[in-house]
Amino acid sequence: MATISTASLPDIVFMLLFFFMVATVLRTEEEKVRLIRPEASELYKIEKKHLIRYVNIGVPMDRRYGTEPVMQLNDAFSSPEMIQDWVSTERLTLAESEQSKMWVSLKVDKDTKMGIVTDVKQELRKASALKVLYSASGRERTQSGN
Amino acid sequence: MARRELAEINAGSMADIAFLLLIFWLVTTTIDSDEGIKRQLPPPVPPDIDVPQAKEQNVFNVKVNFLDELLVEAEPLDIEDLKDKAKDFLIATGDGIMAHPVGRETVGKNREVVLVTGANGKTNAAFPERLWVRKVDVKQRIAEYEAFVAAAEDDNRRKNYTKVLASWEDKLATIELLDGDYKELPPSALISMQNDNATTYDTYLQVQNELQSAVNELRDELAVAKFGRTYKELEDLYDRNTEDGELLKKIIAVRSVYPQRISEAEPREGSTYY
Numbered sequence: 001m002a003t004i005s006t007a008s009l010p011d012i013v014f015m016l017l018f019f020f021m022v023a024t025v026l027r028t029e030e031e032k033v034r035l036i037r038p039e040a041s042e043l044y045k046i047e048k049k050h051l052i053r054y055v056n057i058g059v060p061m062d063r064r065y066g067t068e069p070v071m072q073l074n075d076a077f078s079s080p081e082m083i084q085d086w087v088s089t090e091r092l093t094l095a096e097s098e099q100s101k102m103w104v105s106l107k108v109d110k111d112t113k114m115g116i117v118t119d120v121k122q123e124l125r126k127a128s129a130l131k132v133l134y135s136a137s138g139r140e141r142t143q144s145g146n
Numbered sequence: 147m148a149r150r151e152l153a154e155i156n157a158g159s160m161a162d163i164a165f166l167l168l169i170f171w172l173v174t175t176t177i178d179s180d181e182g183i184k185r186q187l188p189p190p191v192p193p194d195i196d197v198p199q200a201k202e203q204n205v206f207n208v209k210v211n212f213l214d215e216l217l218v219e220a221e222p223l224d225i226e227d228l229k230d231k232a233k234d235f236l237i238a239t240g241d242g243i244m245a246h247p248v249g250r251e252t253v254g255k256n257r258e259v260v261l262v263t264g265a266n267g268k269t270n271a272a273f274p275e276r277l278w279v280r281k282v283d284v285k286q287r288i289a290e291y292e293a294f295v296a297a298a299e300d301d302n303r304r305k306n307y308t309k310v311l312a313s314w315e316d317k318l319a320t321i322e323l324l325d326g327d328y329k330e331l332p333p334s335a336l337i338s339m340q341n342d343n344a345t346t347y348d349t350y351l352q353v354q355n356e357l358q359s360a361v362n363e364l365r366d367e368l369a370v371a372k373f374g375r376t377y378k379e380l381e382d383l384y385d386r387n388t389e390d391g392e393l394l395k396k397i398i399a400v401r402s403v404y405p406q407r408i409s410e411a412e413p414r415e416g417s418t419y420y
Contacts, residue, residue: 010160017168024175038348042358044184047385052180105180108347115343117350118413125190134351135182141359142229 032072033058038110040136051103052133053090055083057116058109069112071120080116083123107135183354188409204274204335206235210353212344225352232337232360235274236404276329279402281321287314320399324372328403340411357408364404369396 033056046052056072070077073086091099104124108117124132208228209217216223218231291311298304321327337357341350365377373380373396380400384393 006161007157010157010164013161013164013168017164017171020168020171020175024171038351040183040351040355042183042355042362043181045181049180105182110346110348110351112347113343114341114345114347114350117347118341118343121187121410122413125187128189130187130189131184132187133180133182133184134354135180136351136355138181141363142226142356 029054029075031056032062032075032077033060033070033109035107035109036111037107037135037137039139040134041139041141043136043138044133046103046105046133048101051094051098051101052105053087053102054105054107055120056107057112057120058107059112069109069116071116080119080123083120083129084127087124087127087129101131102129103131103133104129105133105135183351183358185354185408191412201274201334204332206232206337208337208339208353208357210339210341210345210349212342214346214349216353225349225356228353228356229360229363232357233364235337236331236360236364274332274335276331278327279317279321279330280327281318284314284318284321288318316395316398317402319395320402323396323399324403330402331405331407336407336409338409338411354408361404361406361408365400368403369400372396372399 035056035058057069058072059067059069060077065077071080072078073082078086087102087104091102094102106117106120121132124130207217207219211217216225216228218228223231288311291307291314294307295304295311298307339353339357341353362377369375369377369380375383377397377400380393380397384390384397387393
């Protein structure tokens with residue numbers, strides 16, 4: 001009985017590997033807070049990813065840092081007052097013509113209370129970083145009665 | 147001397163190696179999508195300026211308390227009903243049901259809007275009065291501003307006049323695209339959302355989502371009736387080709403009928419968060 005040649009199997013698997021390597025985005029920073037994103041249906045996708053800066057808000061993964069929600073900027077926990085400085089430094093990393101197009105993506109755990117989120121939003125306003133994206137995962141639109 | 151046989155390397159295990167690599171990659175990467183609800187925050191308000199209050203009937207108030215319960219236009223409401231309520235607010239006119247004629251049909255004509263009788267005896271107390279944008283008026287305005295631009299003495303004024311002129315020209319384009327006059331929301335009409343510091347983020351986002359959904363569905367309805375595509379499709383097409391002026395006009399037309407007017411109330415002073 002003739003055996004099926006498996007010589008091309010590695011090639012196929014390598015192709016799969018390359019596909020995944022190209023299609024996935026490597027996360028650049030480590031998430032230090034627990035993040036379960038809420039679900040929403042009216043999502044907007046930002047095409048120019050290099051314009052996005054992230055603010056994470058949630059309960060620290062490491063219990064030693066407490067059980068209250070905290071804010072993470074880049075790789076460290078910060079207080080909302082740090083936002084203005086952070087925005088101005090992050091702006092400088094963009095090309096001059098794109099500095100006004102910066103997006104701030106708020107990745108907030110869905111069980112967080114709004115207090116800290118409001119604080120962060122107020123600081124963002126003071127820093128004139130007005131374009132925000134409330135990060136969410138997709139779901140179907142709710143059916144309306146009309 | 148015997149000729150050495152060229153031994154073939156067994157490639158059978160190559161697949162296993164590649165599989166291992168693939169699985170390693172799958173486990174270590176996280177697919178991170180940058181999707182969410184986009185919002186433009188209002189610019190900071192200087193402390194010594196009083197924010198003018200809009201007429202009450204022009205504001206759709208949504209309040210969320212610390213138990214994640216909704217108070218919409220001073221009445222408790224389930225979040226499932228929020229979208230319909232918001233749609234009613236966006237389409238209702240002073241004299242009853244909206245809307246804008248599309249060809250010979252009127253979109254939203256058969257929608258039943260619960261009218262509320264106000265203290266002054268008017269039945270439209272809960273809704274903003276949409277104002278007619280008529281072709282004759284718009285043309286007259288365009289002529290006026292063209293004259294202003296031509297007569298402007300300095301660059302600064304000319305720039306301002308040109309800006310106003312452009313907005314009226316957009317309105318004219320909208321009328322032409324919609325095949326008729328339309329009604330527009332008064333400038334002060336808005337959906338206002340206020341939350342408590344103990345509201346959970348999930349509820350906050352769901353409310354934002356339902357309000358956005360109300361606007362988007364109305365826009366889709368109009369865009370499909372008029373241009374045969376949903377509003378999102380129009381926007382996506384425009385993103386791919388930003389030189390398409392016709393498409394932009396269509397988008398502006400839909401936006402002028404259903405503007406995005408979701409705002410967040412200023413957080414109250416003196417509240418403690420932690």
